[in-house]
Amino acid sequence: LQLARAEAVSLSHAPEGLIRVDAPAAFGRRHLAPAIADFLNVYPGLDVHLHLIDSFVDMQGEHLGKVDLVLRAGHIVDTRLIATPLASIVRIACASPAYLKSRGTPTHPSQLSEHDGLDWEGLAPMFAWRFELDGRKSTYRPQRIRMSANNAEALLSGALAGLGVAHLPTWLASEYLVRGELVPLFCENGLPTPETAGIYALRLEQHANARSRLLLEYLKARFSPVPPWDLALQSGLG
Numbered sequence: 001l002q003l004a005r006a007e008a009v010s011l012s013h014a015p016e017g018l019i020r021v022d023a024p025a026a027f028g029r030r031h032l033a034p035a036i037a038d039f040l041n042v043y044p045g046l047d048v049h050l051h052l053i054d055s056f057v058d059m060q061g062e063h064l065g066k067v068d069l070v071l072r073a074g075h076i077v078d079t080r081l082i083a084t085p086l087a088s089i090v091r092i093a094c095a096s097p098a099y100l101k102s103r104g105t106p107t108h109p110s111q112l113s114e115h116d117g118l119d120w121e122g123l124a125p126m127f128a129w130r131f132e133l134d135g136r137k138s139t140y141r142p143q144r145i146r147m148s149a150n151n152a153e154a155l156l157s158g159a160l161a162g163l164g165v166a167h168l169p170t171w172l173a174s175e176y177l178v179r180g181e182l183v184p185l186f187c188e189n190g191l192p193t194p195e196t197a198g199i200y201a202l203r204l205e206q207h208a209n210a211r212s213r214l215l216l217e218y219l220k221a222r223f224s225p226v227p228p229w230d231l232a233l234q235s236g237l238g
Contacts, residue, residue: 016045019211023071026153027171027199028052031229032071032219039218046211054151068212070202073169074125081202084216087223088194090170090230091127092177093185099162100183106165109133109140109186116164117142118155127195129167131186171199174229178236187237191230199223 023032028050036048051067076083093109099116106112109131119141120128129141146163149155152172159166159173160181166173170191176182186192201216222228 014045015043015211015214017211018047018049019069019215020049020051020067021069021071021215022051022053022067024073025052025054026151027071027073031171031223035219035222036215038222039215042218043214046214048215068203068209069215071199072202073197073199075197076200076202081204083200083202084220085198085224086201086219087171087199087227088230089127089198090191090194091125091167092170092173092187092192093131093165093167094159094173094177094182095165095185096160096162096181097183099164102162105183106185109138112140112165113143115142116144116146118147118149118158118164118166119145120155121148121150123150125169126197132193170233171227171229174233178232184233184237190237191234 021032021036029052033050036050040046040048070081071086073089093112095115103115106115112129130137130139142165144164147155147158149158152168155166156168156172156176158164159168160176165185170177173182177184201219203212226234
């Protein structure tokens with residue numbers, strides 16, 4: 001009851017206060033930081049502390065009480081957290097024009113075994129190198145891995161340098177695909193189907209407040225139903 005009263009008072013005035021957000025570094029730099037900057041221009045009484053990291057924050061542990069929202073991509077297994085979907089994830093196989101000119105362009109995922117690639121070191125995303133064909137998902141990988149890394153931006157750099165084929169999320173690769181610095185593969189019928197897991201904002205119920213809910217609604221409107229990076233890519237492929 002006290003929380004409801006406090007939020008009713010806060011919503012009756014211009015919102016003020018601090019929102020603390022943790023997010024993956026690559027996504028945060030490319031998409032979240034610009035969105036938060038626009039959000040703060042809409043709500044001049046609010047402030048945001050944005051912490052960009054590449055490791056998961058234990059919201060029940062040492063970070064409890066220190067963060068309002070955590071953005072994460074992929075499957076969410078911690079049922080203690082409330083997950084708000086923000087954006088879908090689409091993954092595209094791609095390579096540089098120079099690499100494809102040298103090695104030829106594969107027309108079917110099964111031909112990836114004849115190509116060099118860039119792959120994840122250790123724990124790979126669940127849908128990496130999985131392609132939907134005739135309604136079924138199958139895994140096809142390059143045979144030789146020229147570079148492996150535990151960071152998607154490192155794989156992007158390798159693909160841009162012409163080392164081979166990478167299977168990257170569009171939120172990371174879209175701008176390079178639109179500019180022609182990378183060439184999308186197996187997209188004759190448009191973008192692949194989004195993954196069943198997406199990008200989520202996570203929070204503990206007791207950390208819900210009017211400020212963080214305002215940011216959540218703003219990010220949902222910004223990134224869904226079709227993320228802006230996919231809209232740009234759809235126009236480019238069209």
